[in-house]
Amino acid sequence: MQREYDHSKCPTSRRLLCRPLLRGWTDPAGRPSGFPSCRHRVLYRWGRVSSPSPLCDCHAHLDKTTLGLDWIKNEVKPGLVNLIANEREHRIAWGLDPYRQAVRHIRSSLGYGVLAMRSHIDVDTQHGLSLLEGALAAREEYKDLFHLQLVAFPQSGLVSRPGTYELMDQALAMGADLVGGVDPSALDRDSKGCLDAIFALAQKHGKPVDIHLHEPAELGAYDMEEIIQRTEALGMQGKVAISHAFCLGAPIPGLVPPLLEKLARADITIITCGQPQLATFPHIQELAAAGVKTACGNDNIQDLWSHFGTPDMLQRASLIAMKNLCRNDSELDLVLDLCTRSGAQLLGLESWEPLPGGPADFLLVKGSCPAQCVAQPPVERMVFRRGCLIAKDCRLLDC
Numbered sequence: 001m002q003r004e005y006d007h008s009k010c011p012t013s014r015r016l017l018c019r020p021l022l023r024g025w026t027d028p029a030g031r032p033s034g035f036p037s038c039r040h041r042v043l044y045r046w047g048r049v050s051s052p053s054p055l056c057d058c059h060a061h062l063d064k065t066t067l068g069l070d071w072i073k074n075e076v077k078p079g080l081v082n083l084i085a086n087e088r089e090h091r092i093a094w095g096l097d098p099y100r101q102a103v104r105h106i107r108s109s110l111g112y113g114v115l116a117m118r119s120h121i122d123v124d125t126q127h128g129l130s131l132l133e134g135a136l137a138a139r140e141e142y143k144d145l146f147h148l149q150l151v152a153f154p155q156s157g158l159v160s161r162p163g164t165y166e167l168m169d170q171a172l173a174m175g176a177d178l179v180g181g182v183d184p185s186a187l188d189r190d191s192k193g194c195l196d197a198i199f200a201l202a203q204k205h206g207k208p209v210d211i212h213l214h215e216p217a218e219l220g221a222y223d224m225e226e227i228i229q230r231t232e233a234l235g236m237q238g239k240v241a242i243s244h245a246f247c248l249g250a251p252i253p254g255l256v257p258p259l260l261e262k263l264a265r266a267d268i269t270i271i272t273c274g275q276p277q278l279a280t281f282p283h284i285q286e287l288a289a290a291g292v293k294t295a296c297g298n299d300n301i302q303d304l305w306s307h308f309g310t311p312d313m314l315q316r317a318s319l320i321a322m323k324n325l326c327r328n329d330s331e332l333d334l335v336l337d338l339c340t341r342s343g344a345q346l347l348g349l350e351s352w353e354p355l356p357g358g359p360a361d362f363l364l365v366k367g368s369c370p371a372q373c374v375a376q377p378p379v380e381r382m383v384f385r386r387g388c389l390i391a392k393d394c395r396l397l398d399c
Contacts, residue, residue: 048364048382049373051336053352054115055313055363056343059243059271059297062102062119062138063131066302069095074307080187080214084155087304088126094304098134105301106142109311111396113363113383115146116347118210118297120153120180123171125163136175145385149347151210153180159193165201172205179205182212184223191223199230208239210271213247216280220247221255228266237267241346243297245270248287249280260290268292269346273299274320284324288334295343296320296335312394313339314365314377321374332371360387 072094076086121135139148152171154164179202184194202209231240272282287294298316301309321335344352366380367373383391
């Protein structure tokens, strides 16, 4: 007998995701008749929620994490320049082998259900390309399980440190997927020179751009306007992201709305991480209302900048929701969407949508609805890659 489903309620079929897994792909015949076509699927009988795509960490630093190392006492002085210098001077002496640490971060991410990531990798005159070489080796080793984009990231400065531009050029030629940058005015002290160099590299190599922009208020707004102008002038709409974008949270009347309108027009993505200590940050509800594409990431995970954090993007979703005062279920659903479907789209993984005939890559978590999984991230999870269970309860299985 055919069963009717009330699309406003949780479906009750056991058959969902029992029959659909066929040779690592979803089988159209496995979907029960009348089952709702919604982004978040709920296995009510099992008490499991299926995400619209695997979790995606769109802003990470694989080469920085201290995962698996002994406690490293942190006495660094505050300030961006001090944090950068402390890491650059001590990372190798303190045991941050880039390949080993990248592998540890990837394996931990997989355990939590994160199957895709964009990671910024430092490129500087002190370490050359060694950090990128380690990340590239880790990517090759886990290419069948983990989708990884690497950003060549001149964290110590681009035009302000002679020789860095040439290293960036080499990094993009050897396999980095994107051109990175950071605070053109505040760090490089040369907004025009820095942004011209970033976009020149992007044009030369045909690569997208992802720029860290920590600069506050009017200074950040100025550099954001410059990024938007170059994006449109060079026809790079849809190929540029701005990470952090703290200036979009500035409480200055009339500053933010025009920026949001221009970002949407230029098809620039904002990547936010919802760090608890931030005084100003882009509000996801405002970004969504303005039509600005948005994705999320963990940023620093237990490194020389901060002892805090895990690779768990559900935990990060919870932090972002709290930071943005998300109370109702629709707002919590939005946060999960930013950490799954929107992130997958940014990483070029539209095929991860749960469509008939698509790859059977998905995450099941214990919960009654998506909003609960964001508000109360569960340990109980099952992670599937090409139809195979690869992780359970936040631990990667031997596979």
